[in-house]
Amino acid sequence: xxxxxxxxxxxxxxxxxxxxxxxxxxxxxxxxxxxxxxxxxxxxxxxxxxxxxxxxxxxxxxxxxxxxxxxxxxxxxxxxxxxxxxxxxxxxxxxxxxxxxxxxxxxxxxxxxxxxxxxxxxxxxxxxxxxxxxxxxxxxxxxxxxxxxxxxxxxxxxxxxxxxxxxx
Amino acid sequence: xxxxxxxxxxxxxxxxxxxxxxxxxxxxxxxxxxxxxxxxxxxxxxxxxxxxxxxxxxxxxxxxxxxxxxxxxxxxxxxxxxxxxxxxxxxxxxxxxxxxxxxxxxxxxxxxxxxxxxxxxxxxxxxxxxxxxxxxxxxxxxxxxxxxxxxxxxxxxxxxxxxxxxxxxxxxxxxxxxxxxxxxxxxxxxxxxxxxxxxxxxxxxxxxxxxxxxxxxxxxxxxxxxxxxxxxxxxxxxxxxxxxxxxxxxxxxxxxxxxxxxxxxxxxxxxxxxxxxxxxxxxxxxxxxxxxxxxxxxxxxxxxxxxxxxxxxxxxxxxxxxxxxxxxxxxxxxxxxxxxxxxxxxxxxxxxxxxxxxxxxxxxxxxxxxxxxxxxxxxxxxxxxxxxxxxxxxxxxxxxxxxxxxxxxxxxxxxxxxxxxxxxxxxxxxxxxxxxxxxxxx
Numbered sequence: 001x002x003x004x005x006x007x008x009x010x011x012x013x014x015x016x017x018x019x020x021x022x023x024x025x026x027x028x029x030x031x032x033x034x035x036x037x038x039x040x041x042x043x044x045x046x047x048x049x050x051x052x053x054x055x056x057x058x059x060x061x062x063x064x065x066x067x068x069x070x071x072x073x074x075x076x077x078x079x080x081x082x083x084x085x086x087x088x089x090x091x092x093x094x095x096x097x098x099x100x101x102x103x104x105x106x107x108x109x110x111x112x113x114x115x116x117x118x119x120x121x122x123x124x125x126x127x128x129x130x131x132x133x134x135x136x137x138x139x140x141x142x143x144x145x146x147x148x149x150x151x152x153x154x155x156x157x158x159x160x161x162x163x164x165x166x167x168x
Numbered sequence: 169x170x171x172x173x174x175x176x177x178x179x180x181x182x183x184x185x186x187x188x189x190x191x192x193x194x195x196x197x198x199x200x201x202x203x204x205x206x207x208x209x210x211x212x213x214x215x216x217x218x219x220x221x222x223x224x225x226x227x228x229x230x231x232x233x234x235x236x237x238x239x240x241x242x243x244x245x246x247x248x249x250x251x252x253x254x255x256x257x258x259x260x261x262x263x264x265x266x267x268x269x270x271x272x273x274x275x276x277x278x279x280x281x282x283x284x285x286x287x288x289x290x291x292x293x294x295x296x297x298x299x300x301x302x303x304x305x306x307x308x309x310x311x312x313x314x315x316x317x318x319x320x321x322x323x324x325x326x327x328x329x330x331x332x333x334x335x336x337x338x339x340x341x342x343x344x345x346x347x348x349x350x351x352x353x354x355x356x357x358x359x360x361x362x363x364x365x366x367x368x369x370x371x372x373x374x375x376x377x378x379x380x381x382x383x384x385x386x387x388x389x390x391x392x393x394x395x396x397x398x399x400x401x402x403x404x405x406x407x408x409x410x411x412x413x414x415x416x417x418x419x420x421x422x423x424x425x426x427x428x429x430x431x432x433x434x435x436x437x438x439x440x441x442x443x444x445x446x447x448x449x450x451x452x453x454x455x456x457x458x459x460x461x462x463x464x465x466x467x468x469x470x471x472x473x474x475x476x477x478x479x480x481x482x483x484x485x486x487x488x489x490x491x492x493x494x495x496x497x498x499x500x501x502x503x504x505x506x507x508x509x510x511x512x513x514x515x516x517x518x519x520x521x522x523x524x525x526x527x528x529x530x531x532x533x534x535x536x537x538x539x540x541x542x543x544x545x546x547x548x549x550x551x552x553x554x555x556x557x558x559x560x561x562x563x564x565x566x567x568x569x570x571x572x573x574x575x576x577x578x579x580x581x582x583x584x585x586x587x588x589x590x591x592x593x594x595x596x597x598x599x600x601x602x603x604x605x606x607x608x609x610x
Contacts, residue, residue: 047401047403048403050405073375076362076371076375077375079332079359079362080359080360080362080371080372080375080376082332082336082356082359083332083336083355083356083357083358083359083360084354084355084356084360084426085327085336085339085351085352085353085354085355085411085412086322086353086354086411086412086413086414086419086422087411088411088413088419089414089419089422089423092419093376093379093423093426094375094376096379096380096381097375097376097377097378097379097380099380100378100379100380133400135400136396136400139396140393140396143392143393143396147389147392149385149386149389150389150393153380154382154386154389154390154393155393157380157382157390158390158393158394158397159397161394162394162397162398162401163397163398163401163403163404163405164397164398164400164401164403166405167403167405
């Protein structure tokens, strides 16, 4: 073997080593953390059917009173609902009137403050028919804890007038 | 930058800053025409099907003494069915404007909803309308809110209906160039008040007049929670069918208004608000609340209807009695307009039935021996009248046009012309309307 052949052989070995090293250095390490997988999809993607006015009124009533709405009440509220062109306005008016009824079943503020996780979980189940995800739970908990003036009534009102509540 | 270009840029910036607040949502700086004849128009659909025999031709005497001059007595055989109403005070309304005695509902089925739709869109409908759908052609409210040059607030346009059914759908159309963003506020007062004849109470008061009130600080907290909830939801809700929306400020005003009328009704103030010997019917109640809307909001465009006259299908004498009540209601509407600062002498009131009634009666006889009248499309059921009242310098006073002139589809372009935006309506829409009723102008 002449000198040129040896040089070429060494050169090929050198280049191969470089290529191998460069590939191995680019290999991504996979880290596994001890948390559960979380969906980043927005909630309610499967809720796309708008409640009609009768369904909406019936559900607001049963969610607040824990009982089915009497027929006469449903007829009256449906008439009043149809009689106003700004639907968000009349919905808000109906909700605030029902909320102001002393016979509505509302948790106390003391209960809410002392059982915040359970309160939030139950409120999601009652109005949205689902449990909150970790992010929702954490965020709503933070909002309530940072604002001592928030009452269960205000939370209920927020849920009843939310976008998600209008769909199923 | 040289001195000249610096001055030019400063000038353009200054002009932009000055003009910005006046740029309309329609991306136009000013409306093309801008010349308003008046700043308010009230359109009253004297509806329910009124035949010209009983109205203009006074076949049963002068059943509309507040509108029409003359003291012709009511037919003796039906006089016993007439309730007592206050006599006319002052001149008949026809003295304050132009009366088209032979107006026409020219095309389409002679149904109430078709008649209303044609009058409120300016376009005839050739087929029976699907009452579950909004009209195809834009309504006068949408033309007004999209093209007028003063204000786009929904508080400036109202549709006050005597009934529900299909009528709430007339506050905006399904035309994709217009729609709910330009719709009117709709109110059907009788159902809001919701009078319960069993216990003589206003159910509306019990159900809507005691809302939970949140203070400013509480509202701010609620908004934080709502932002959280809506932020995690993929959908968006905007009214049951993407209906009209008001600003928060305007909503507060409407809420206050509704609460006021409910409270006043519950206190007994609406039991007999006009102090009549005659009983209050739906038309009188509807007009009474429309007058409240006028006094509270001074709308630039308000449409109100009356339809108790439609009892004519079964009871001719009561039909005549209700024509008289509608006539009385119209007089109170005119008096309210003329006594409301901001609207007095700056309002045109247009009055027209939506359809007439058949020449020949049906087989139903009332207790006075008179046969009832339907409206099934004969020529007589297309013969109506139109009255335009307004300021002396704008509307020709004490003018009666007895020849056949004007159609119900002429009312929308006339309103647009009175409020100064007719030329701003795109040609494709103007072509499907009638014409401006210039005969009534000075």
